[in-house]
Amino acid sequence: MSTLSHRCTSQRRPASQPAHWLLLLVLSWLITALGHMAYAAGSVELQASLGFNGAYATGYLTPVWVQLHNRGAALLVQLVLSESAKTPQRTRQTVKITRSLRLPQGAQQRYELEFPLIKPNSFVADKGELLLALQAGERTLAQQTISLSAYRGFSDPLFLLLGDRPAPASLPDGRPLLAITPAELPGHWAGYRGVARLYLGRFNLDSLSAAQRGALQNWLRSGGELVVLLGDNWYFQQSKMLAELLPFVPQDLQLSPLDGRDRPISQGQVRGTVLQRSAAGDPLLIRRRFGRGAVYAVTVDLLALGDGPEERVLWHALQVAAPDVQSGQPRLGDEILAGLKLVQPSRLILAGALLLYLGGFAALGLLTGRTRRLYLVIALWVGLISLGLLLYLQRPVYTRPLRSIEVGEIWARGDRAFLRDWYSVFAQRETRLKLLLAPEVAVRQVASSHDLNWTLTPEQNRLQLKLGREQMVHLLLEQPISFPVTFKVQPAGADVRAAQIDVYNDSDRPLVGAVLWWQDRFYWLGTIGAHDKLQRVLGMGLSTFPLSKQDKEFSIKQRLLASAESGFSPEPMALLAWVQQAYLGGLPGEYRRVLQLAIVAGQ
CATH class of the missing domain: 1.10.287 (Helix Hairpins)
Structure with missing residues (x-):
């Protein structure tokens, strides 16, 4: 019996050896994975900052700079930025942005993200915190907390100065002037959303990266303002980019009297609107429209002047030149959205x-x-x-469970344009919205405080919103777009009995109710189809825009025209038309009304 028992036992031993080896392999794999996780978690360094020279504008998109150093193996990670704060409506709002990244082994990379900082409740002393976390799946590899109380927050858009000369800390009217370095200029136009003006001193714009130059131009199209301080700075400013933007072609530098003293004033060819001249007749301030924004040329370095009468007048002319200092705010957003009436059964x-x-x-x-x-x-x-x-x-x-309205403005010059779109959606029942947006789109909320969850990818951005039953959310979406619509006006003369216009609509959207603004008159053109051409003799002009009160969109069209008038009226000529095709993709179960006003500046 004992011999049989011994034989059975000896026969079982070889069968148990593979199990031991399998257990050892699993333990080895777990130890290696845990070691790799611990190594990866400590191998990535994260450093972040935001704004311009330690300052930002509350309630606006603000550039956040993130520096990552991967000391370990290549990683697929997600960079998460989040903020939670009490709004002026005394409700708590959370904004979260997630961006997917690939970090090569040993990489040191700098990333820029535009974050919509929440406008805080004025009754709360704490300005809040911006949380940054680098995650790989469920693991957090690195994190940082930015206390907004360590930065200077301003309620109005900022005034920036780019140049290497010492500058005053504030403008003559008392508004702060923030000197910045070229590295602080955003590479995405939305990073300028909290900026009212950029003053350019001794700096060559061609030394910026291609992304920074493109962002600057798109910001100007969106309503930004660039003030170029010439004088003896011009020798350091000459660049191809500035030559295309500037409303003045400097050709010489002369000492001319200004407030009883000889000052270096640029002389050259004016190709814009002269807003201010010196007592001696020299043009001092010239403006040129660029989309909805403007470029100003000041032929003398204002920041190097004193406080004489002519200099104060010049500063005042520059201050009042722009009708709307709050370039980052929508001009009519709240008005249109407050006037929105949901369609109900008659x-x-x-x-x-x-x-x-x-x-x-x-x-x-x-x-x-x-x-x-x-x-x-x-x-x-x-x-x-x-x-x-x-x-x-x-x-x-x-x-339909979702009812919405999309109202916008398209400001075009040449084949490039800028779209400003107000989008409001009303949910009859609780729902989650998922909006797919182009990478160039910037989004912020207007007159609402719902939580935002924004996922950024190289191909497209995904914005997620949660709406309760019978709730409404208002969004402002802005982006540069292609809008190839051009026109040419031939005035009446010896060869032409009556003035005529040629319009080329190479876009894929029909232009409805097109009107020409020329010589302070409106000329009716009618509808121009997509990829179509219109040639027409201009008849009698009208003193007001032809708009019927019987039009069901009359109130919205009236607001859009009132908002756009300050932009197109200074132009020598402009083409205005209605576009009724959505730029924002539709949602399941949505009924939407769409209307955009296109303003095409003449060349």
Whole structure:
């Protein structure tokens, strides 16, 4: 018996050896994975800063600079930025941005993200914190907390200065002037959203990166302002980019009297609107429109002047030159959105249907005992009324769970344009919105405080919102776009009896109700199809924009025109038209009204 038992035992031992080896392999793999996780978690360094020279504008998109140093193996990670704060409406709002990144082994890379800092509640002393975390799956590799109280927060957009000369800390009107370095200029136009003006001193714009130059131009198209301080700075400023933007072509530098002293004033060719001249007749301030923004040339270095009468007048002329200092704010956002009325079933139609019902049943009662044919006619009458009312109430405008409106402005010059789109959506029931946006789109909320969850990828951005039952959210979306619409006006002369216009619409969107603004008059052109050409002799001009009060979009069109007038009226000529195709992709179960005003500046 013992021999048999020994044999059985000796036969079992070889079967247990593979299990031991498998257990050892699993333990080895776990130890290696844990070691790799611990190594990876400590191998990435994260450093971050935000704003311009330690300052930012509250409630605006602000550039956040993130420096990552990967000392370990290559990683696929997510950079998460988040802020939670109490809003002026005393509700807590959370904004979260997630960006996917690939970190090569040993890489040292600098990233820029535009973060919509929440405008804090004025009754709360703490300005809040911006949390940054670098994550790989569920693991946090590195993190940093930026206390906003360590930065200077301003309620209005900032005034920046780029140049190597010492400058005053504030402008003559008392507003702070922040001197910045070239590295602080954003590479994405939305990073300028909290900037009102950029003053350019001794600096060559061609030394900026291609992304920085493109961001600067798109910011100007969106409504930004560039003030170029010439004088003896011009020798250091000459660049190809500035030559394209500047409303003045400097050719010489002369000492000319200004406030009783000889000052170096640039002399050259004016190709813009002269807003201010010296007592000696020299042009001092010239402006040129660039999309919705403007470029100013000051032929003398204002920051190097004293406090004489002419200099104060020049500063004042520059201060009032722009009608709207708050270049980052939407001009009419709240007005349009506050005036938005959701389409409801017509009371007249419902009342009429009820009267027809009552009339049918009353006739049925009076005709009791009469022929059956009358019963059939009245029953058919009631049935048709019921069917018509049912079909009326089943229209998409009443049955879709989401109702929205998209209203925008398109400012175009050449084949490039800038779109400013207000988007409002009303949810009849609780829902989650997922908006797919182009990478160049910048988004911020208007008159609402819902949580934002924004995921950034190289191909497209995904914005997620959660809406409760019968809630509405208002968004402002802005982006540079291609809008190839050009026109040419030939005035009346010896060879042409009457003025005529040629319009080339190479875009894929029809231009509805096009009107030419020229010589302070409006000329009706009509509809120009997509990829179509219009040639027309101009008739009698109108003193006001042709807009019918019977138009169902009359109130919105009126607001859009009032907002755009300050932009197109100084132009020698401009083409205005309505575009009724959405730029923002549709959502499942959505009924949307769309209207954009396109303003094309003449060359």
